[in-house]
Amino acid sequence: MTGSLLEVIALDVRDAVAAEEGGADRLEIVADMASGGLTPAVDTVAAIAKECRLPQMVMLRGEASFLASPERLEGLRRDARALSEAGAAGFVFGFLDSTGAVDLAATEALIHAVAPLPWTFHRAVDHAADVQAGWRAVRLLPNLATVLTAGAPGGVRDGLSVLRTRCEAGDGPLILAGGGLRPGHVPALLEYGVRAFHVGSAVRASWSDPVEAHLVRRWRELVD
Numbered sequence: 001m002t003g004s005l006l007e008v009i010a011l012d013v014r015d016a017v018a019a020e021e022g023g024a025d026r027l028e029i030v031a032d033m034a035s036g037g038l039t040p041a042v043d044t045v046a047a048i049a050k051e052c053r054l055p056q057m058v059m060l061r062g063e064a065s066f067l068a069s070p071e072r073l074e075g076l077r078r079d080a081r082a083l084s085e086a087g088a089a090g091f092v093f094g095f096l097d098s099t100g101a102v103d104l105a106a107t108e109a110l111i112h113a114v115a116p117l118p119w120t121f122h123r124a125v126d127h128a129a130d131v132q133a134g135w136r137a138v139r140l141l142p143n144l145a146t147v148l149t150a151g152a153p154g155g156v157r158d159g160l161s162v163l164r165t166r167c168e169a170g171d172g173p174l175i176l177a178g179g180g181l182r183p184g185h186v187p188a189l190l191e192y193g194v195r196a197f198h199v200g201s202a203v204r205a206s207w208s209d210p211v212e213a214h215l216v217r218r219w220r221e222l223v224d
Helices: 013-022 042-051 070-086 104-114 123-127 131-138 156-168 183-192 213-223
Strands: 005-010 026-029 056-059 090-093 119-121 144-149 175-177 196-199
Touching: 005 013, 005 213, 013 026, 013 042, 013 213, 026 042, 042 056, 042 070, 070 090, 070 104, 090 104, 104 119, 123 131, 123 144, 131 144, 144 156, 156 175, 156 183, 183 213, 196 213
Parallel strands: 005 026, 005 196, 026 056, 056 090, 090 119, 119 144, 144 175, 175 196
Antiparallel strands: none
16 A cells, blocks of 8 residues: 555446556445445445455445344344455444444444454444544444544534544544545645545546546545
């Protein structure tokens, strides 16, 4: 890896190949971006593994909310097994309970299900009722690779001050900055100490269009 980590959202093989061609380090594999990203099909992960060498961080999320019922969790555990066999290098998940606190029981159940693979706690942390308490809970969880965060529910533009505070608190190495990330945000984030960046809509014309390698390359240069 050159300077920073660059992760690109991929919905299919074509996206994955373009991301690799553009110089991405890692993929986040999701389905249904209209719902904010849900668990992809096992076949998608298997097909990408055949055509692309980049590690796939695969979303485990069954619905658009951050809640996890016992039935939903059981389904995600089964999905994790099948997706691991298909080629997942790690997973992306994270849950809140009905009070808006990090749901440690649900999150730890999935950590156990995907072990020893690494995982990313996704943007549920930005939606926690108490963001600082959310971070305190998440940062201590085992095998945590990164926390995908914009700092605020509305995106990086609204969350820059929170991301700076998290870096000052020592969480910089865990932060994977994403969610409305734009080129203009990168210099400040690099200055704070953020070294991992996550892009989706910024490397394609729209969610119904494929990833464009030349846009990924531009981000590669920017974050390095």
